[in-house]
Amino acid sequence: MLGGRMASPDLFLELRNISKRFPGVVANDKISLAVPTGEIHALVGENGAGKSTLMKILYGLYQPDEGEIMVRGAPVRIAGPRRALELGIGMVHQHFMLIPVFTVAENVILGSEPGRRARLDTARAIEQIELVTRQYEFDLNPRELVANLSVGEQQRVEIIKVLYRGAELLILDEPTAVLVPQEVEELFANLRRLRDQGKTIIFISHILDEVLAIADRVTVLRRGRVVGTVPSVETTKGQLAEMMVGRPVLLQVTRPEITPGEVRLAVEELVVRGAHGRPVVRDITLSVRRGEIYGIAGVQGNGQTELVEAIVGLRPIASGTVRVDGNDVTRVGTRRVRLAGLAHIPEDRHHRGLALPMQVRENLVLGHHRRGLFTNGPLLDLAEIEAFARERIRDYDIRSPATTTPALALSGGNQQKVIVAREFAFAPGVLLAAHPTRGLDVGATEFVWRQLMGAMAQGMAVLLVSADLDEILSLSDRIGVMYRGELVAELFPGEATPQELGLYMTGTKRAPTEQAAG
Amino acid sequence: MSSSTRFFFLQAGALGLAILFGALAGSVILLAINENPLEIYPLIVRFNLARIDSVAAIFYRATPLILAGLATALAFRANLFNIGVEGQAYVGAVAAAFVGFAVGGLPRLVHLPLTILAGMLAGMLWALLPIVLKLRRGAHEVITTIMMNAIAGALVLYLLEPGLLRDPAQAGTPRVRTPDILPSALMPLLHPALSAIGLEIPGSSRLNWFLPLGMALCVFFFWVLRRWRFGFEVRAVAHNPSAAEAAGISTQRVQFLIFLLSGGVAGMVGLSDTLAFFGYFDIDFPKGYGFLGISIALLAKNNPLGVVAAALFIAFLDRGAQGVQVFAGAPREVITILQGLIILAIVVGYELLTRYIRVQLKREAQIAPPLAPALAATGEGGE
Numbered sequence: 009m010l011g012g013r014m015a016s017p018d019l020f021l022e023l024r025n026i027s028k029r030f031p032g033v034v035a036n037d038k039i040s041l042a043v044p045t046g047e048i049h050a051l052v053g054e055n056g057a058g059k060s061t062l063m064k065i066l067y068g069l070y071q072p073d074e075g076e077i078m079v080r081g082a083p084v085r086i087a088g089p090r091r092a093l094e095l096g097i098g099m100v101h102q103h104f105m106l107i108p109v110f111t112v113a114e115n116v117i118l119g120s121e122p123g124r125r126a127r128l129d130t131a132r133a134i135e136q137i138e139l140v141t142r143q144y145e146f147d148l149n150p151r152e153l154v155a156n157l158s159v160g161e162q163q164r165v166e167i168i169k170v171l172y173r174g175a176e177l178l179i180l181d182e183p184t185a186v187l188v189p190q191e192v193e194e195l196f197a198n199l200r201r202l203r204d205q206g207k208t209i210i211f212i213s214h215i216l217d218e219v220l221a222i223a224d225r226v227t228v229l230r231r232g233r234v235v236g237t238v239p240s241v242e243t244t245k246g247q248l249a250e251m252m253v254g255r256p257v258l259l260q261v262t263r264p265e266i267t268p269g270e271v272r273l274a275v276e277e278l279v280v281r282g283a284h285g286r287p288v289v290r291d292i293t294l295s296v297r298r299g300e301i302y303g304i305a306g307v308q309g310n311g312q313t314e315l316v317e318a319i320v321g322l323r324p325i326a327s328g329t330v331r332v333d334g335n336d337v338t339r340v341g342t343r344r345v346r347l348a349g350l351a352h353i354p355e356d357r358h359h360r361g362l363a364l365p366m367q368v369r370e371n372l373v374l375g376h377h378r379r380g381l382f383t384n385g386p387l388l389d390l391a392e393i394e395a396f397a398r399e400r401i402r403d404y405d406i407r408s409p410a411t412t413t414p415a416l417a418l419s420g421g422n423q424q425k426v427i428v429a430r431e432f433a434f435a436p437g438v439l440l441a442a443h444p445t446r447g448l449d450v451g452a453t454e455f456v457w458r459q460l461m462g463a464m465a466q467g468m469a470v471l472l473v474s475a476d477l478d479e480i481l482s483l484s485d486r487i488g489v490m491y492r493g494e495l496v497a498e499l500f501p502g503e504a505t506p507q508e509l510g511l512y513m514t515g516t517k518r519a520p521t522e523q524a525a526g
Numbered sequence: 527m528s529s530s531t532r533f534f535f536l537q538a539g540a541l542g543l544a545i546l547f548g549a550l551a552g553s554v555i556l557l558a559i560n561e562n563p564l565e566i567y568p569l570i571v572r573f574n575l576a577r578i579d580s581v582a583a584i585f586y587r588a589t590p591l592i593l594a595g596l597a598t599a600l601a602f603r604a605n606l607f608n609i610g611v612e613g614q615a616y617v618g619a620v621a622a623a624f625v626g627f628a629v630g631g632l633p634r635l636v637h638l639p640l641t642i643l644a645g646m647l648a649g650m651l652w653a654l655l656p657i658v659l660k661l662r663r664g665a666h667e668v669i670t671t672i673m674m675n676a677i678a679g680a681l682v683l684y685l686l687e688p689g690l691l692r693d694p695a696q697a698g699t700p701r702v703r704t705p706d707i708l709p710s711a712l713m714p715l716l717h718p719a720l721s722a723i724g725l726e727i728p729g730s731s732r733l734n735w736f737l738p739l740g741m742a743l744c745v746f747f748f749w750v751l752r753r754w755r756f757g758f759e760v761r762a763v764a765h766n767p768s769a770a771e772a773a774g775i776s777t778q779r780v781q782f783l784i785f786l787l788s789g790g791v792a793g794m795v796g797l798s799d800t801l802a803f804f805g806y807f808d809i810d811f812p813k814g815y816g817f818l819g820i821s822i823a824l825l826a827k828n829n830p831l832g833v834v835a836a837a838l839f840i841a842f843l844d845r846g847a848q849g850v851q852v853f854a855g856a857p858r859e860v861i862t863i864l865q866g867l868i869i870l871a872i873v874v875g876y877e878l879l880t881r882y883i884r885v886q887l888k889r890e891a892q893i894a895p896p897l898a899p900a901l902a903a904t905g906e907g908g909e
Binding site for chain 2: 347
């Protein structure tokens with residue numbers, strides 16, 4: 009049955025060599041994709057792999073720089089969401105856009121109300137919606153208030169909204185992120201029914217179990233390119249994980265020979281709770297020594313972000329301790345953690361890293377601005393700041409017309425260099441580097457890698473979190489694998505193959521770790 | 527940098543264009559009510575600037591507006607909307623009046639500063655609840671400050687009840703006001719200082735030292751925001767609170783402090799009228815300064831120096847409205863409409879210009895060579 013659908017020459021959507029560039033970043037690089045009518049096609053990839061850019065192109069929010077979009081065999085230009093809908097492309101957003109005090113029916117018809125002039129024909133609306141829910145066997149009462157619905161039911165309303173407007177291709181952007189497991193099952197059942205009645209579905213996710221459960225075929229994106237498209241019956245989680253995060257080794261770094269010294273960062277039985285009190289970091293114990301890079305591998309969303317933010321003091325710690333050079337810095341606040349000698353390259357440079365409208369030199373001293381060197385009573389010492397900025401810009405080869413240029417004017421790679429230059433200043437003892445090369449081109453990546461090596465050689469202890477397995481394998485002295493908030497394995501790069509790491513990352517395999525031993 | 531000079535002139539040009547646009551749009555309205563804009567506009571300029579007492583009236587009018595604009599702009603600079611300047615001004619004025627009449631036997635050098643301080647503290651107190659509610663409970667400050675305005679209005683009326691702050695000497699008269707503020711708490715007028723530099727303004731003007739004080743505060747806060755460590759933290763919090771937090775800056779602390787400063791400045795808004803014009807606080811205390819402060823902060827793009835210019839501009843138009851009414855027989859609302867049009871034009875113009883400048887800066891940065899290419903290879907990151 010699967011083979012029959014796939015052999016169909018009837019492609020609903022075809023993308024040919026779609027490219028989209030932003031300054032310093034290639035978001036989509038010659039992406040080609042063919043989705044036959046009646047297929048559930050999963051699109052997987054880490055953050056920054058180019059999934060959302062591609063979907064925005066499909067939905068008409070971005071225009072591709074190059075390439076062609078074909079819908080039902082005809083080349084099209086998608087000028088905006090309205091045009092996308094005319095072509096039968098509908099988006100089910102990750103964040104629901106519903107009005108709680110309206111009924112299901114009112115929400116569905118919002119924006120395309122039936123009825124003549126100002127008069128709203130509610131009865132007809134309800135009739136039409138019941139037709140849709142009956143056709144696809146959706147369990148939903150159009151008269152119910154949205155406020156009374158569960159999250160899963162609200163999502164159903166979103167899907168019906170799109171169907172009501174005549175969509176033939178549904179794009180679901182991480183639809184399971186907000187659902188409990190049982191709701192996921194219902195969603196999948198609904199999606200299968202839609203498919204069996206001829207709808208085409210693009211399913212975006214990074215949760216591999218779900219992808220394998222629902223998709224007919226899976227396309228993996230990495231760094232803006234298509235790594236490959238595979239039928240889901242012919243692949244495994246391990247293979248997908250490797251495709252997502254592996255990378256043909258373009259870069260080789262020479263690792264200086266260093267014997268790791270004393271422990272500089274010690275994390276003990278750390279527990280961090282998420283939005284609903286559910287632990288997202290579970291009893292993590294790890295230590296990083298002088299002259300050591302400890303790599304944390306894992307599929308995005310398994311607690312890495314929370315682990316790093318808790319150590320830096322940006323997220324409350326439920327229990328456990330964090331020590332920097334022997335000093336307890338648990339719950340002392342970010343400022344004191346930094347004073348203790350901890351530097352932090354945040355995973356999202358625009359969110360945590362930079363104040364974009366501020367000058368490059370101001371961004372370079374952000375966090376250092378309380379140091380005596382830069383202050384003069386209550387005043388900032390601009391001359392010192394300028395001198396410091398010039399030195400950093402020179403040493404880190406930051407391409408900026410002036411020290412006073414706003415950071416937003418720089419390319420992505422140079423923005424990242426500003427953060428690296430800032431965090432490496434004043435010889436921190438411990439560095440937390442979260443995805444330090446995400447979105448960077450090869451040259452900038454190599455530069456950051458060499459900086460990490462240099463810092464390690466000077467005695468820094470580095471905790472490196474990366475979605476890029478190759479980065480982890482090339483740089484780390486030890487590797488810890490996180491899965492569902494736990495450290496499920498701790499190994500040396502020599503004894504770990506990407507395939508094996510993939511098994512740990514997907515929870516298929518576990519190995520003893522420091523915490524289990526201690 | 528040549529480009530930054532260029533952007534400065536662009537901004538000045540945009541301001542001029544926006545005023546011109548507002549004036550043109552205003553002309554359409556004037557023509558619609560059968561008035562000749564070519565007569566009205568020159569009339570405004572002549573009426574406003576031909577006589578020294580008129581100029582003094584503009585500066586007197588601008589005095590509370592400068593403080594109200596500064597108070598609003600300060601809060602805006604930390605992404606906070608202090609809509610409560612109005613209420614903070616009421617309680618500030620009442621508190622100052624109280625200290626002014628009730629605390630006796632002090633020399634002016636002590637009594638006047640104490641009176642002003644009372645106004646500031648009352649303003650801060652009125653700002654304290656909204657900011658604590660925001661930082662602790664997440665209550666939006668727009669809502670809470672509006673509520674506090676309503677409370678302030680009612681509280682002031684209550685305080686003027688007999689037996690509280692109402693002047694017993696006025697019993698039996700329709701005057702609802704506090705007793706007279708003691709001379710030692712009144713703000714001296716600017717006349718002596720101005721005549722020392724050869725400017726004689728008529729005695730009817732109540733131009734006083736709150737004008738230079740307000741201007742000095744603007745200059746001071748301009749300096750603080752630009753050069754102080756605290757100002758740097760305020761800007762970082764405004765531009766990206768998440769990054770500021772990651773840098774170890776407590777956004778809560780910064781927002782708390784700036785909001786109290788805003789409240790403190792707001793507490794002084796009504797003092798020029800109270801301590802230099804009326805000499806008491808009464809039920810007809812001038813209202814609406816707080817709301818004009820929002821327009822002024824908007825016009826000034828929250829720049830404290832711009833606040834002085836914007837306040838003078840609004841005061842100029844206000845004064846012109848009187849001239850129009852008296853000499854042209856046209857409704858003064860025409861000027862109010864003109865004010866609105868100009869503010870709209872300026873805000874839109876600024877936004878367009880900001881986007882243009884941003885694009886230009888990006889373009890420049892993309893083609894920029896490194897600052898010191900020859901030295902780049904010798905750094906620690908080099909080969």
